[in-house]
Amino acid sequence: MDFSLSDEETQVRDWVRTFVRKEIAPLEQEVLRRERAHQPGLTADELRELQLKAKESGFWGVQTPEEYGGMGLGAVMTALLEAELGRTFVPFRFGGYADNILFYANDEQKRRYLLPTIAGERRSCFAISEPGAGSDARAIRATARRDGDDWVINGEKTFITNGNEADFAMVFATTDEGVTCFLADRADGWRSEPIDTMGQWGPAALVFEDVRVPSANVLGEVGKGFDLAMKWIGRGRYLLPARALGSCERLVEMAMEHARTRVTFGAPIADRQAIQWMIADSAVEIEALRWLVLHAAWLVDRGADSRHAQSIAKLYGGVKANEIVDRVLQVHGGMGYTRELPVERWYRELRLLRIYEGTDEIQRRTIARNLLKGHASVSGTLG
Numbered sequence: 359m360d361f362s363l364s365d366e367e368t369q370v371r372d373w374v375r376t377f378v379r380k381e382i383a384p385l386e387q388e389v390l391r392r393e394r395a396h397q398p399g400l401t402a403d404e405l406r407e408l409q410l411k412a413k414e415s416g417f418w419g420v421q422t423p424e425e426y427g428g429m430g431l432g433a434v435m436t437a438l439l440e441a442e443l444g445r446t447f448v449p450f451r452f453g454g455y456a457d458n459i460l461f462y463a464n465d466e467q468k469r470r471y472l473l474p475t476i477a478g479e480r481r482s483c484f485a486i487s488e489p490g491a492g493s494d495a496r497a498i499r500a501t502a503r504r505d506g507d508d509w510v511i512n513g514e515k516t517f518i519t520n521g522n523e524a525d526f527a528m529v530f531a532t533t534d535e536g537v538t539c540f541l542a543d544r545a546d547g548w549r550s551e552p553i554d555t556m557g558q559w560g561p562a563a564l565v566f567e568d569v570r571v572p573s574a575n576v577l578g579e580v581g582k583g584f585d586l587a588m589k590w591i592g593r594g595r596y597l598l599p600a601r602a603l604g605s606c607e608r609l610v611e612m613a614m615e616h617a618r619t620r621v622t623f624g625a626p627i628a629d630r631q632a633i634q635w636m637i638a639d640s641a642v643e644i645e646a647l648r649w650l651v652l653h654a655a656w657l658v659d660r661g662a663d664s665r666h667a668q669s670i671a672k673l674y675g676g677v678k679a680n681e682i683v684d685r686v687l688q689v690h691g692g693m694g695y696t697r698e699l700p701v702e703r704w705y706r707e708l709r710l711l712r713i714y715e716g717t718d719e720i721q722r723r724t725i726a727r728n729l730l731k732g733h734a735s736v737s738g739t740l741g
């Protein structure tokens with residue numbers, strides 16, 4: 359069994375590490391200052407500028423297929439890269455990205471939605487959750503009814519990431535044939551309202567009142583929208599914990615630095631067993647998380663069924679990242695609770711990992727079902 363990285367993986371990982379250190383991390387204090395003044399940490403123009411700088415070195419469309427101008431990187435490579443980005447809280451992501459389900463568009467839809475999204479000229483949002491349907495996504499109540507060559511959509515969506523900035527939504531509604539996904543332009547008449555949250559994420563509520571969308575804007579097939587929704591949600595459950603992995607590494611490094619220099623009762627707190635155990639437990643969990651994430655990504659690259667492994671990585675990552683950031687805050691004492699340090703920011707941000715794209719409880723439900731129905735084994739994928 360070979361746990362080492364290939365030369366290419368090392369090179370790509372090291373490039374991203376250097377990019378984060380030189381271009382992204384220096385922005386941290388300004389991002390903190392702005393966010394505390396209730397402004398976006400990075401403006402859209404600043405993000406774009408950073409993305410174009412990365413593009414000069416070929417970092418564009420990390421998982422976007424090469425035929426669309428992307429890098430077409432595999433899952434392991436992308437997980438390594440996400441972990442590097444996770445080492446900073448600056449809200450940076452590489453450009454050239456489009457939602458995986460947009461690749462199911464027909465040629466005309468690709469021209470109008472997919473290509474401009476990859477180019478960064480249009481912004482999408484994925485809208486399935488409703489006030490009465492989150493974990494239980496099949497319970498959505500939004501409707502779409504045929505009217506001539508159009509569909510008329512009515513309903514409310516909630517907690518939609520980018521919902522306030524997007525100029526089109528991939529919106530899911532019930533039709534006589536089942537759930538259908540529509541590409542609905544903001545210009546078609548839907549409205550959005552930002553939702554204030556404890557983190558820096560600003561999702562939105564979307565309101566559809568008799569929004570008329572041409573039938574050419576059905577994404578995929580009428581009645582087959584739920585399959586698309588599951589593809590979007592399942593596109594990379596290993597990626598969220600991969601980013602959290604990088605954050606945890608950085609947080610524990612901060613805790614160790616503080617522990618070495620903070621003196622109480624005549625000795626650095628790093629000498630105290632209570633502090634050492636928090637660091638040790640965190641390091642063990644980070645190591646376990648690293649291999650859960652990389653194992654899930656490795657299964658994705660092999661084309662194997664990775665859903666069970668991805669749920670395990672997402673659950674473990676969510677639970678452990680929250681325990682780790684809590685310990686790191688504790689090691690910093692009162693300073694950890696202040697807004698001078700980014701620890702409290704990470705504390706708020708990481709909390710989301712236990713909720714979106716499948717809550718802890720839904721991951722446990724999936725894992726237990728897979729085991730009890732015999733689809734997966736407690737012996738793991740090695741048998």
Ligand SMILES: Cc1cc2nc3c(=O)[nH]c(=O)nc-3n(C[C@H](O)[C@H](O)[C@H](O)COP(=O)(O)OP(=O)(O)OC[C@H]3O[C@@H](n4cnc5c(N)ncnc54)[C@H](O)[C@@H]3O)c2cc1C
Nearest residue numbers: 484485486487491492493517518519559561714715717719
């Ligand atoms: C910041 C943010 C961004 C989001 N972005 C998007 C987005 O872009 N697009 C989108 O469509 N949605 C998005 N969501 C919605 C998100 O996917 C849902 O919030 C999530 O699926 C949970 O649904 P819910 O909030 O309705 O909670 P509920 O489903 O009502 O769950 C409430 C609690 O009950 C538990 N629970 C539910 N069912 C079971 C069960 N069967 N067994 C045991 N426990 C159960 C849950 O785990 C949870 O603890 C976002 C949410 C947030 C907070």
